[in-house]
Amino acid sequence: GLLVIGEVVTDIVARHTGPLAPDTDTPARIAVRPGGAGANAAAWAAHCGADVALLARVGADDAAWHRTALLADGVRPRLRTDHRLPTAVVIALVDTAAERTLVTDSGAAVHLGPDDWDDQLLDGVGHLHLSGYLLFTATGRRLAALAMSRARERGATVSVDPASTGFMTRTGVTVLRDATRGADLLLPNAAEAQLLTGNPEPADAARKLSEDHRTVVVTLGAQGALVARRGAPAVRIPAVPSDAVDTTGAGDAFTGGFLAALLRGAEPAEAAAAGCRTGAQAVATVGARPPGRLPGEQSDALGH
Ligand code: ADP
Numbered sequence: 593g594l595l596v597i598g599e600v601v602t603d604i605v606a607r608h609t610g611p612l613a614p615d616t617d618t619p620a621r622i623a624v625r626p627g628g629a630g631a632n633a634a635a636w637a638a639h640c641g642a643d644v645a646l647l648a649r650v651g652a653d654d655a656a657w658h659r660t661a662l663l664a665d666g667v668r669p670r671l672r673t674d675h676r677l678p679t680a681v682v683i684a685l686v687d688t689a690a691e692r693t694l695v696t697d698s699g700a701a702v703h704l705g706p707d708d709w710d711d712q713l714l715d716g717v718g719h720l721h722l723s724g725y726l727l728f729t730a731t732g733r734r735l736a737a738l739a740m741s742r743a744r745e746r747g748a749t750v751s752v753d754p755a756s757t758g759f760m761t762r763t764g765v766t767v768l769r770d771a772t773r774g775a776d777l778l779l780p781n782a783a784e785a786q787l788l789t790g791n792p793e794p795a796d797a798a799r800k801l802s803e804d805h806r807t808v809v810v811t812l813g814a815q816g817a818l819v820a821r822r823g824a825p826a827v828r829i830p831a832v833p834s835d836a837v838d839t840t841g842a843g844d845a846f847t848g849g850f851l852a853a854l855l856r857g858a859e860p861a862e863a864a865a866a867g868c869r870t871g872a873q874a875v876a877t878v879g880a881r882p883p884g885r886l887p888g889e890q891s892d893a894l895g896h
Pocket of ligand 1: 628701773781782811813814815816817831832833834836839840842844849860867868869870872875
């Protein structure tokens with residue numbers, strides 16, 4: 593099975609129909625959805641048939657709602673409840689041109705650390721996936737190092753999605769490279785690969801990163817993905833054509849589909865093709881989690 597360590601986020605998506613300005617009341621269609629890169633990737637992996645557990649920290653207020661949503665997606669939640677801080681929240685303000693402005697509160701997610709660890713989390717686990725947001729706090733990096741070494745002791749493989757150039761810039765590339773060095777597999781998007789290597793050419797960045805990781809997969813949006821294996825030229829896997837409706841969570845869906853295929857024994861290139869299929873599915877639907885979960889969810893404010 594698969595263990596994901598990452599974050600659960602409450603996504604508030606407000607599609608507003610007029611300009612935002614002080615002292616005005618702008619009408620919007622607002623939807624509240626379960627999200628978070630780690631949780632979304634776990635949900636997509638489960639959607640693709642993998643046996644998945646998720647370790648994350650949530651606030652006491654909406655812990656039950658998040659647990660229910662994860663169970664509905666087929667993920668075994670291993671949620672730690674924080675009694676000081678709320679669950680992380682991301683408010684996405686989306687205008688009529690589909691431009692997004694994100695406002696984020698990391699909340700309880702910043703306290704996920706070694707105290708939340710338990711070696712039993714690895715029982716029956718063949719692969720550990722770390723969501724990059726874990727690496728943006730010193731506590732998270734301590735947990736990442738602990739989990740990685742325990743996973744290796746047990747012969748499990750490890751992947752990291754370095755996620756979010758904004759957070760990466762604030763944390764510092766050197767710190768992140770040190771924190772990810774032990775991973776067998778690195779899953780950056782093109783912007784993250786560039787930031788990690790200083791190389792704007794994805795194939796060159798992938799090759800450079802593959803000096804430190806057995807396999808590197810760089811996602812390229814509508815261009816698909818690149819798979820680089822140590823000592824071999826990068827191979828491009830084409831995207832699956834899709835009418836993009838909402839690209840939120842495309843990378844997480846790719847990760848989920850990719851890891852589920854890998855756990856079934858697929859080669860990296862074959863797993864990347866599976867990732868492109870789930871990525872395409874995610875961009876064709878609104879929201880970041882797989883379709884068809886909670887009753888009524890398909891027809892709410894964002895579902896047209
Ligand atoms: P992130 O969301 O992390 O920035 P990408 O934008 O690279 O990641 O998207 C991840 C994957 O999702 C891509 O490798 C591709 O397979 C799929 N994808 C993304 N955008 C599209 C699109 N417009 N059409 C088809 N597939 C897409």
